[in-house]
Amino acid sequence: MKQTRTILIAEEEKNTRETLRFVLKNAGYRVIHSLSGQEALTTILERQDSEYPIDLLIVDSDISGLTGWRVIEELERFGLALPIILITGVLDEYTLRKISGALPLAYLNRPFEPDEALACVSSALFPEEPDQEHAEPVAHTCDVRLASPEKLTDQDWEQLPVTFSTRRTSMNLADLLHEDCIQANITASDKRTVIRTIAQLAHRHPLLAEKSVEEIEQGLLDREETGSTGFGDGIAIPHCALDELSDFVLGILTRPDGIDFDSIDGQPTKLFVFIIAPASRRNEHIRILSAISSVLRSPVNVREILEADNPAVIRTSFLRHTHVEIDEKQKGFNLFTVTVQRQDAFEDILSLFAEIPDCYISVLEANNAGRYLYALPLFANFWNAEKKGFQRTIQATVKKPRANETLRKLNMLLEDSNITDGVLVLLQDVLYLNGTIDL
Structure with missing residues (x-):
């Protein structure tokens, strides 16, 4: 019976958490909540053999402590096939791939109505007993059988809800960040050597093939003269603008033990995300700086990137937390x-x-x-x-x-x-x- 089911809501944002709790309690479910991914995982493990084990997890993909994805990975590691509903703001390719896998994973996309949440919960808990009253919202928010993005046809994309499309982008960092411009565990021991390493990595990108390493390096050094791009908390975002460049080039370097980069807080810098920008695109330059800063503001995100030991994993970890542009069909x-x-x-x-x-x-x-x-x-x-x-x-x-x-x-x-x-x-x-x- 639905009344005996226990649902764990792992969500930091108060409005979403309290709305879900109110709606689900009124529907007869037993509801508890956690404010971090680590707390949610501990609660699930501790209640496995209790009178009221967790029957369903509703988790925010970006919750602190452990992200929603990390919680899911840990549950897999423990062999717990728990039904899960992932809450997030956009559906990116990473999410589509995970949803199409073997996990009992559903997807609840913001913004959602209370009826959609109830239908999604019903579908996750009682897959053989579809809730006819809420059948349409379930089809829109909880389809766990979506193909991976590579297999989706144009017709498939057109049938997805507006919030599910990620094909059209106006500033997609995934297009700007290449693995050739990423290096883990650099050996540079001082700021000047880091700048030189960045220039060498950036030069690998086809867009910068006509620029010399020295020209890129000088652009970065000129920017550092106006003030250090070591913004504290172990993070630096070296960047510069060059003439005759058609698009942005992004890259990432890690040095987990840290080096002196003249950071504003005087602490060693461990993570470097660089931008080489077209001089004519100042507005986009500012937006990309802000988007990167937003990702690096979270210690959890930074730690995840620093723990990665190869360019492919670093790229995936970074992009997982960036904005993905939403389909522009929804005008206004x-x-x-x-x-x-x-x-x-x-x-x-x-x-x-x-x-x-x-x-x-x-x-x-x-x-x-x-x-x-x-x-x-x-x-x-x-x-x-x-x-x-x-x-x-x-x-x-x-x-x-x-x-x-x-x-x-x-x-x-x-x-x-x-x-x-x-x-x-x-x-x-x-x-x-x-x-x-x-x-």
Whole structure:
């Protein structure tokens, strides 16, 4: 019976977690939750022989501690054939390959409705007893028999939901990062040697065949003169812009024991992700920097990349955590208006929007209403100069397929920073948009 089934929700984002818990409890399921992948795995193992073992795991693909994929791999290692529903924002080729494998794995794509979640759970727990009432959502979100991307025809792609398509990209890092430009466990012992190694790796790329190693090296050194690209926490993103380059070249180097790279925190640098950019494409350069920074902001992601010992594994580990562009069939934009009175949160929020492709951003210097109310005689005795404070408003247009995932990341950022006031988020539909602006 459904009432006896125990479901574990492994999800950090509060809104998603509490919504799922409310819906599933009301449907008669026994529900518990974990806030990290490691906690979820421990809970499953500890309850194997208990009165109420875990019957179904619902896990976020990017949960901290252990990612959703790592939890799945560990369950496989322990020989536990537990039904699993993976939550994520986009369906990339990596996800398609895993879903098409032998795991009892279903896929719940954000945004999803409560009915879709219930149908997905029913399908995962009772595969021989399809829920007729929710049959259509199950077909859209929980098809565990999808072919791998290499075998999908154009007709197959057209039949997938809009959020399942990854064929059309405007800034796909997978196209820019080649294995020839990746090296694990470099032997360089100082910053200058690292820069030289980067230039040599970059020169292997066909786009840079006409450039000399010395020219690439000088471009990187010139950038370092303006300030170190060692941003702390063991991470550096060396980059430069060159003329007469048709596209971006990305690469990765690792040195797990770290070397001195003039990092801003003075600590050894272990992971280097480099960008050689066309000088004429400044906006995309900024977005790629932001996207890479977003991936490397997670210690779990960095540790996973550093543990990889060959270019193919490093590339897969890095790309797994990057954005994959969503099919543009779903037209239209949403407008985010985020008013920020917390100076400590402003840069992180702005960076979140800066990493989104085709996102137009403006920042308005602002004051709270009190600044003007206090100018009125009635409120004059409440005013003092200290009450002005910090206030800026970020306006960002985001393509609709990305809006839900952007909102989720924004909520996660605020939760992780324990920010409960001083930030106001407004999301609206855009009826008309024309033109572009630079970052």
